[in-house]
Amino acid sequence: MFNKSIDALARQAQAVLSLELSQAQLAQFEQLTGLLLDWNARMNLTGITEPAEIALKHYLDSLTVLKVLPKAGRRRLLDVGTGAGFPGLPLAIVRPLLRVTLLDATAKKLRFIEEAGRVLGLDNIRIVHARAEDAGRDDAHRGTYDFVTARAVNRMPALMECTLPMTKRGGMVIAMKGTAAHEETQAASKAISTLGGELAGIDEVRLPGLEKARFLVMVRKVGKTPRRYPRQAGAPNRDPLV
């Protein structure tokens, strides 16, 4: 149905990430596009509605996180503010051993992910309906994830308070950012150290045909997050740690 955009995804994953997607994985991406378009006609899941654009800006962009994920192993990854499942769902498709938790405060988007997981037959995803600030104070999530991803969620200082508390010591937050990555990260240096993190690097990522560079900001959890963080839901944004 969406052959052309899925063929392009296969080529681009190979060219940009040296990633060989299997026929089964490509079929899953094709199914996901069908579901996204179908549900998007009824609810606002994504502003991106062309299959080729979905493949590039949702799937390939999500998969750039693989540049910093180890190749194998049963790691736990949390995707904060996952929305319609990005970057978490594409990562779950290509890494069957990765246990992916998809967290969002909005229930209706999570219903989409639940349906997508069922149709695609993904048995390595789990859905959590919560505010990141609340989950960060819950021992079920606090300090338990090897990797925490977030794309298009918050500016860096607030985002750190929504991600670092749930990261395991030795684990890493991977924040997907646009052209303001360096500036935002600079502004978050106090938040990063206060919450037990340390900047590990900022990688530039280029997607074919897109002029603007994208960045992966990597923050390693090296210490403990003090008990008073995260603060009440909303506080990290209203009153960022600076």
Ligand code: SAH
């Ligand atoms: N990551 C997705 C969605 C980005 S939109 C993508 O890149 O396509 C931002 C999402 O973050 C929304 O779905 C919103 O509900 C969620 N969100 C924002 N702040 C949050 C918080 N504090 N806790 C949980 N989810 C949050």
